[in-house]
Amino acid sequence: MNKIKVALFDAKDYDISSFQTANQSIDTVKAPSTEGAGRVEISFFETRLTEETAKLAEGFDVVCVFVNDILSRQVIDALLQGGVKLVALRCAGYNNVDIEYAYGKIHIVRVPAYSPYAVAEHAMAMLLTSIRRIHKAYQRTRDFNFSLSGLTGFDLHGKTVGVVGTGKIGRIFIDICRGFGMKILAYDKYPADDLYVEYVALEDIWRRSDIISFHCPLTNENHHMVDEHSIALMKKGVVLINTSRGALIDSEALLQGIKDRKIGAACLDVYEEESDVFFHDFSGHIVEDDTLARLISMPNVLVTSHQAFLTREALSNIADTTLNNMEDFFTKGFSTNEICYKCANVGKCTRTHKEKCF
Numbered sequence: 001m002n003k004i005k006v007a008l009f010d011a012k013d014y015d016i017s018s019f020q021t022a023n024q025s026i027d028t029v030k031a032p033s034t035e036g037a038g039r040v041e042i043s044f045f046e047t048r049l050t051e052e053t054a055k056l057a058e059g060f061d062v063v064c065v066f067v068n069d070i071l072s073r074q075v076i077d078a079l080l081q082g083g084v085k086l087v088a089l090r091c092a093g094y095n096n097v098d099i100e101y102a103y104g105k106i107h108i109v110r111v112p113a114y115s116p117y118a119v120a121e122h123a124m125a126m127l128l129t130s131i132r133r134i135h136k137a138y139q140r141t142r143d144f145n146f147s148l149s150g151l152t153g154f155d156l157h158g159k160t161v162g163v164v165g166t167g168k169i170g171r172i173f174i175d176i177c178r179g180f181g182m183k184i185l186a187y188d189k190y191p192a193d194d195l196y197v198e199y200v201a202l203e204d205i206w207r208r209s210d211i212i213s214f215h216c217p218l219t220n221e222n223h224h225m226v227d228e229h230s231i232a233l234m235k236k237g238v239v240l241i242n243t244s245r246g247a248l249i250d251s252e253a254l255l256q257g258i259k260d261r262k263i264g265a266a267c268l269d270v271y272e273e274e275s276d277v278f279f280h281d282f283s284g285h286i287v288e289d290d291t292l293a294r295l296i297s298m299p300n301v302l303v304t305s306h307q308a309f310l311t312r313e314a315l316s317n318i319a320d321t322t323l324n325n326m327e328d329f330f331t332k333g334f335s336t337n338e339i340c341y342k343c344a345n346v347g348k349c350t351r352t353h354k355e356k357c358f
Contacts, residue, residue: 004040004326006088007057008064011044012279014315015066015090019044022319039323048275051075058082062326066090067306068275071097076106086329090322091309094339095218095245103341104358109325110339113168115314120172122308123213123243126267130302131156131239157181162209164202164225165216165244166192173213185209188216206233211241218245226250231257237264243308246272251291258298265300269308278305 008019023038043060047053049069055078057063063084065071071087076098079087087097089110102108129135132153140147161177163170166188174184174197186197187205202225205212212234216222226240226249240263242249251272257263271278273289287293295301309318321337328335333356340357 004062004330005060006040006042006062006064006326007045007060007084008042009045009047009049009053009056009069010066010279011046014310016044018315018319019323022316022323040326049075051078054078055082057084060084061330062086062088064088064090064322065096067093067096068278069096070275071102073098073101076102080106086326088322088326089339090318093217093245095247099339100341107329107335107356107358108339109322109329109335109337111318111321111325112337114309114317114321115311116168116172118311118314119169119243119308120176120215122269122304123173123215123241123267124176126243126269126302126304127156127211127213127239127241130265130267130300135302136299156211159183159210160185160208162187162200162205162212163197164188164205164212164214166195166197167215169243170213170215171195173215182211202230203233206230207235209238210235211239213241214244214248216244216248218247223247224250224253226254228253228256231262234262236262238262239265239267241267243269246270246274251295255291255294255298258295258300263300265302266295266298267302268295269304270306271295271303274306 008015019042023040023042045056047056049063049065049071051070051072051074054075057079059082061084063079065087084106087106087108089097089108092110092112092114094108094110097108099108133151137151157180160183162185163174164187166174166186170186174186177184184197185200185205185208186195187200187202191199200208224247228250231253240249240254249272254263254266258266271292273292277287277289277292296303325335325337334354338357343357
């Protein structure tokens with residue numbers, strides 16, 4: 001069998017390094033470039049996958065994409081015309097893929113869990129940074145300003161945290177919160193039988209939580225689950241943490257909630273319009289997204305650029321699992337990590353994943 005040809009889009013230095021290592025290559029590659037040695041043959045492209053760049057994948061067996069690559073029906077058609085047989089997501093979420101249109105046309109595999117610890121730990125790091133004003137203290141002491149004025153925080157011990165989504169990441173975040181002595185409420189469309197936590201309705205999460213952290217995939221059903229109505233139900237001074245998908249939160253409603261002093265703080269590793277901004281350096285430019293600019297300007301908003309996943313362990317797991325998915329698909333005829341329209345809509349798929357989805 002000929003070596004699998006892979007077009008990896010939106011390639012950053014850390015992607016290239018981790019995939020080269022996983023692919024057992026000793027070469028140093030700069031995007032776009034071709035890696036000849038190793039398990040598969042990878043070409044790295046710095047550009048994101050869009051309708052305009054899809055032609056770059058012509059002649060490849062696989063396209064490997066990340067969270068801000070676009071797999072609309074137009075892109076899927078272009079990939080099919082170019083001979084692509086598999087889309088390999090190097091992430092867990094797939095809200096950027098038109099999976100309904102893809103069904104029956106092109107197979108999609110993902111990395112369901114690369115390092116849930118990385119994301120859960122980042123969520124807690126953002127929370128602690130925000131409520132203890134660590135980022136502000138750091139900037140002050142860099143200027144030899146050792147005043148404590150305005151740096152008063154609050155204890156996490158005894159506070160109620162609402163965790164939306166109790167998959168692997170949500171469970172680990174719950175464990176971390178338990179270590180701080182916090183009271184825990186949880187919401188999940190499919191509650192876990194083996195998780196000893198108080199499951200409540202979403203409305204109870206909004207009403208009873210001092211802190212709310214989101215650890216769920218983005219679906220049509222939960223798009224803008226945090227909106228003007230849900231914010232109105234929340235406690236005054238509530239802290240919101242989002243390390244999942246930006247569009248879970250209506251950014252305009254969030255901004256208004258902050259201006260109204262209803263939301264005490266927001267810790268955002270994701271943003272609903274992040275695709276044209278995150279992962280790029282705009283330090284010398286004017287950012288045209290006024291909502292993002294206003295959020296960042298707020299003293300009680302902490303923004304990181306979708307970096308919760310970014311640990312050495314996670315990058316290694318992402319690369320290994322992605323390459324395994326490709327090899328399984330082309331050698332065994334299926335991958336246990338395939339996702340399709342039917343799987344996603346069932347919620348808890350009953351398939352054994354010992355065959356292709358179609």
